[in-house]
Structure formats: C-alpha cells, structure tokens
Amino acid sequence: MVRKFAQIITLILHPVLLPTLGFFLLLNSGFYFSFVNWEAKRLLLLVVLFSTAILPLLSMSILAINPRFKLSFETGSQRALPLLFSSVFYYMGYLLLNRLNAFPILKIVMIASVMVILGLLLASLKWKISSHMAALGGLTGVMLALSFRTGVYPLWGIITVIIASGLTGTARLYLEKNKLWHLEAGYALGFTFLYLTIYFI
Numbered sequence: 001m002v003r004k005f006a007q008i009i010t011l012i013l014h015p016v017l018l019p020t021l022g023f024f025l026l027l028n029s030g031f032y033f034s035f036v037n038w039e040a041k042r043l044l045l046l047v048v049l050f051s052t053a054i055l056p057l058l059s060m061s062i063l064a065i066n067p068r069f070k071l072s073f074e075t076g077s078q079r080a081l082p083l084l085f086s087s088v089f090y091y092m093g094y095l096l097l098n099r100l101n102a103f104p105i106l107k108i109v110m111i112a113s114v115m116v117i118l119g120l121l122l123a124s125l126k127w128k129i130s131s132h133m134a135a136l137g138g139l140t141g142v143m144l145a146l147s148f149r150t151g152v153y154p155l156w157g158i159i160t161v162i163i164a165s166g167l168t169g170t171a172r173l174y175l176e177k178n179k180l181w182h183l184e185a186g187y188a189l190g191f192t193f194l195y196l197t198i199y200f201i
Helices: 002-012 018-026 038-064 076-099 104-124 131-150 155-174 180-200
Strands: none
Touching: 002 155, 018 038, 018 104, 018 131, 018 155, 038 076, 038 104, 076 104, 104 131, 104 180, 131 155, 131 180, 155 180
16 A cells, blocks of 8 residues: 555656646746736646657657667666657757747746756766656755745745655655665755756846
C-alpha cells in the first residue's frame, strides 16, 4: 500500500507534468499576472503542456523504437539525450510564449528552466541528480522569489509546493530511485537557478 502511494506521488509529480502544474499554480496564486481571463490562462497552459510534456513524451516514444535505447534512465548516458531534447522543447515553449506576448516573468521562468535542464544534463554525465527534485526546487524558488519581489504571499501555494517536495523526496527514497544527496543536489540546483533569476532579473 505504501509502495503504491509512493509510485502514485512520483507519477503525479513527474518532471514532465510539473511545469504545467507549476504554471497552473502560478496563474491562480494571486500574483499580478494571475488576473488575466481564463481563455488567456488556458492558452498559456496549452503552450506549456505542449512544449514541456507532449513533445518530450513523443520524442521518448520515438527513441524507444530503437532497441538500444532504454527508458530506465538509470545511467547518465540514458538521461543525457532526453534532457537535451527537453531543453530544446522548453526553449521552443519560451519562443511560443514570446509570440503570445505573455507576461515577461513567465517567459523568464521558462528560459531559466532551460538553464536548469542544461545543468542537470551536465551533472548527469557523472552523477544521478534527481530531476523530480530539481523541478520542485525550481517551483519553490519561483514562488518565494515572486513573493519577496511583489509583496504578495500565496501562503497556501507555497505550503502546497513544500509539502509536494517533501512527499516526492520521501517517495523517491522509499522506492530506492535516488539517494538522499541526489535529492538534495537536484532541489538545490532548481531552487538556486530559479530563485536568483526571478529575484534579480
């Protein structure tokens, strides 16, 4: 039962889904850009879903046709190519948001996420840093940096992200998918990049 719950948490809070969930949270958090109408929000979410989830999943499906390619992502070489593709697709998402004249802060979040993925790519050549925690660390960094910059404190949103981070880290440890330092390094990487970028740019 506990193992099943851990697997569900890992699946729901997967790095492929977290950008869309994160943007949904940001667009309903009370920050200044969250007051746009639902049609605008839906379009933004579709762009994020397309570039950060659908395209990466399609690329993985195509790669999986090759019997030499394994979807286990246990080694750095197995993770490098998907991360490289993801960075390209995230950048495409940034370009699409730019075409839509989205709020600059949302575009900054997307381009900073590209930098996090590239950081994960370089690190993954030697270590198995957790991409789950990098995504959650990044989202935590965005929420806190925006709060300090704007003076708006969506307490429920911040608490939600922190609880999600704790649950995901615990699930990854329970499932023996990562060691503790993998989780810490991933969270620190995502948090540092996103927090510093959003707060100072």
